[in-house]
Amino acid sequence: MSNKEKMQTTDEDILWTCQYCGEVNTVWLDLTVDGKQDFIEDCRICCRPNRIIVALDESNNIFVESRPSDE
Numbered sequence: 001m002s003n004k005e006k007m008q009t010t011d012e013d014i015l016w017t018c019q020y021c022g023e024v025n026t027v028w029l030d031l032t033v034d035g036k037q038d039f040i041e042d043c044r045i046c047c048r049p050n051r052i053i054v055a056l057d058e059s060n061n062i063f064v065e066s067r068p069s070d071e
């Protein structure tokens, strides 16, 4: 089977705010990854790298935090 059935959410577009210029960016997130996700994304406006930290709680609520990558 190649088609994914939409039985539960396994991916999502999340919003994060650039810590340098304040622009809101979106990034696709793979929710099949367990636990905390921590990665670097470049702002689409100012191209500066932001550190994105994503955590899920037991109810699959998504918490997104962005930080300056050079902090």
Ligand SMILES: [Zn+2]
Binding pocket: 018, 019, 020, 021, 022, 023, 043, 044, 045, 046, 047, 048
């Ligand atoms: Zn920016």
